[in-house]
Amino acid sequence: MAGHLLAAFGWVPARAGVFLDFDGVLADIAVDPDAAVPRPGVPALLESLNERVGRLAIVSGRPVEYLARHLPESIDLVGLYGLEWRHRGQHHTLHEAEEWRATFRDLTEEASVRFGSDTVEPKGLSLTVHYRRHRHLDEPMGAWVREVAAATGAHARPAKQSYELHPPIRRDKGTVVLDLAADLDPVLYVGDDLGDLPAFDALDELAGRGVAAVRVAVASSEAPPILLSRADHVADGPAAAEELLVELVGLVAAAPGSSG
Numbered sequence: 001m002a003g004h005l006l007a008a009f010g011w012v013p014a015r016a017g018v019f020l021d022f023d024g025v026l027a028d029i030a031v032d033p034d035a036a037v038p039r040p041g042v043p044a045l046l047e048s049l050n051e052r053v054g055r056l057a058i059v060s061g062r063p064v065e066y067l068a069r070h071l072p073e074s075i076d077l078v079g080l081y082g083l084e085w086r087h088r089g090q091h092h093t094l095h096e097a098e099e100w101r102a103t104f105r106d107l108t109e110e111a112s113v114r115f116g117s118d119t120v121e122p123k124g125l126s127l128t129v130h131y132r133r134h135r136h137l138d139e140p141m142g143a144w145v146r147e148v149a150a151a152t153g154a155h156a157r158p159a160k161q162s163y164e165l166h167p168p169i170r171r172d173k174g175t176v177v178l179d180l181a182a183d184l185d186p187v188l189y190v191g192d193d194l195g196d197l198p199a200f201d202a203l204d205e206l207a208g209r210g211v212a213a214v215r216v217a218v219a220s221s222e223a224p225p226i227l228l229s230r231a232d233h234v235a236d237g238p239a240a241a242e243e244l245l246v247e248l249v250g251l252v253a254a255a256p257g258s259s260g
Contacts, residue, residue, distance in 0.1 A: 005233055006244075008186040008212040009053070010251035016053040017184035018248070019177055019199065020241075022060040022067060024160070024192035025218050028238050031132055033121045037070050039238055045245040047072050052252040054184050059173050061164065061195055063123045064091055078180075081195065082171035083125050097125045100167040103152060107165060115141060125167065132161040160193050160222050174198030178205065186212035188248075190241055192223050200230045216244065 009016045020026060023036050026046075030036040050056045050072075057076040058067055064079035064086050071077065077086040083097040101124060108122040111129050115137055121128040129145065131137040138161075145163040149156040157164040173191070177199045181187045187206055189199045196217075203213035217223065217231035218241050228234055235241045 005214050006188075006248060006251055009188065009248060010255045013052045013252035013255050014054050015183075015185055016055075016252070017181045017187040018049055018053050018056045019059050019180065019187070019189045020057075021173075021191040021193070021196055021218075022058055022062055024220060024223075025190050025238060025241050026058070027070075029160070029220060029222070033128075033130065039242050041242055042245070043070075043072050045242070045249055046075050048249045049245065049252065050074055052249075052255075055180055057176075057180055059176050059189075059199065061123075061126075061128070061159070063125075065124075078176050080123060080126050081166065081173055082176040083167065083169065093125070094169065094171065096169050097167050100154075101125060103154070104165070107148060107152075107154075111144070114144060121162075127165045128159065128162050130162040157195065159195060164195075172198040174200075174202040177202040181206060181211075184211070186214065188214045188216065190216040190218065190235070190244070191227065192218040192220060194224050194227065197224075197227060197230070200227070216241070 026038045026042045027036040057078055059078045060067055061081055062079055064077050064084045067077045067079055068086060073089055084093045104125060104127050107127050108120060111120045115129060119130050119134060129141050131141055141163055145156045145165060148165060153168050155166045155168050173196055177189060189203055191199055200215045203215050207213040215230060215232045216235055217227045218235045219228060220237060235244055
């Protein structure tokens, strides 16, 4: 990666913020959503960064429960686009989201009947239906998701070869990043999907306040062109994203006053 983009992270790491998506960034894309795991070197890199930067968090559409099974306990996790989070080992849920749990339980059952259980990723407070292994389901899934959104008031979002339904609550990766990065400079966000665009918007806002903001997109055959075009740097897949973390760890470890 071009060193000048990361240089500011080596100046005062205690003021730096590092925020990363999970799927397609820390983990290679998997056909089976339950098979996505971090690349082998990633957990140790995250722990090294977490010890040195002001704030590090994984910001994902995954439930915190899933992320917690695969990432060190010391790492802050934000799941379901901000509806739940783990901070200092404690799991929290946004109160307004809890009212939707029964609705999404019913929708999960309906989607399993309509499209098959292997297409459905239940998330408790939201729902994702995947057509990656059943491309012919793209249109009927999209129609069903739009119909459900109109009937229930839930929000529908397109994602990587899938559709998502969420509670109608103003939370996304952008609002999460703005909350977490309120007192930080510089700030880095790494993502690979449409759901990461609000985080890039948040970094645009921070940059307008004078914050050194770095937007990194991870490329793949499924990465949306709009995300790639918005990035300050494009990493060629999760392996390159891991190399970026290695570079970042080296910078902050070498910073004056670092515990090394």
